[in-house]
Amino acid sequence: MGKNRNRVKHMLNRRVFAESLAQDAGAMARDYFVNRTALTVESKRPGDYVSEADRNVELMVRRRIEESYPGENVVGEEEGGTESGSFWCVDPIDGTSNFLAGIPIWGVSIAYCEGGVPMVGAIAIPMQDILISADMMQPGFHLNGVHHSKTADTPIDFLALGESQDWTRDAIRQVEDVFLGAGLTLVKYRCCVVGLVYAALGRTRGYFEQNTNIWDVSAGYVIAKQAGLEVSIKRNTSDHQLRISALHPAEHDAVKRQLHL
Structure with missing residues (x-):
């Protein structure tokens, strides 16, 4: 009993820290967004960009994590890292x-x-103006400082699909056909954390x-799961990229066989 109580407190402390850090990182990124025309931008590959905002x-x-949790490993989109044992996972933008196009559909993710x-x-x-957090020891999630026990249901049958350069057009079309066959309307945001x-x-x-990455999905996985969605992450054996599925129970039941969830 005491061990479990300590475990709950341990995760609570980390959630509060991660939430505060995401808020500060978001404010920093927002300042860059407002002044984005002055940013230095590089192309990792066609259609995949990085700016000084992402790196900074x-x-x-990383600096704040080291100050509060010295020696703990960090895996980030821009600086890399090793996924072993316990580690923090960061997608700065x-x-x-x-972000670079001036479209306000982007986010900061810390797990x-x-x-x-x-x-x-x-x-x-x-x-x-969204700040949301959760941990696996407490049901529900915190949205802008207010605890919610579960997600609300929407009467609109939207289903968001991600986009990845490594996800082939034919494979995307097969998935689209499954969801369309379930009566859903598909939308795309070009941002995994917003979709989750x-x-x-x-x-x-x-x-x-x-075909996404661990820094894209880790924080959203926890939040969606604690909101009551059916959530799974599957790693590709060939290239170690990930598949993320986060569906309301009815939609999960409708497509689980076709998508092998």
Whole structure:
């Protein structure tokens, strides 16, 4: 009993820390967004960009983690890292293309993982005034400082699909056909963390993406799962990229066989 209580407190402390850090990182990223025309931008590959905003926000997050949890490993989109044991997982700006284009659909994602399993997640979507967090020891999630026991249901049958350069057109079309056959209307945001948060908040019926990365999905996994969605992460054996599925129960039951969930 005492061990479990300590475990709950341990995760609570990390959730509060991650939430505060996501808020500060979001504010920093928001300042860059307002002045984005002055940013230095590089192309990792066609259609995949990185700016000094991405790098500087991640460096700030890493510094704050080291100050509060010295020696703990960090895995980030821009600076890399090793997924072993316990580690923090950081996407400084998910939706960089949207960010650079002036589209306010992007977010900051911070997660804490143990044994490869996300345990704490916090996401800031600054241009929409969303700060959301959850941990696996407490049901529900915290939205802008208010605890919610579960997500609300939406009467609108939207399903968000992610986009990845490594997800082939034919494979995407097969998944689209499954969801369309279930009577869903498909939308795309070009931002995994926004897609997962919208699903957790009940604004859509779910989110699905193939060939994504651990920093894209870890925080959203915790939040969506604790909001009551059916959530799974599957790692590809060939290239170690991930598939994330976060669906409301009815949609999960409707497509689980076709998508092998």
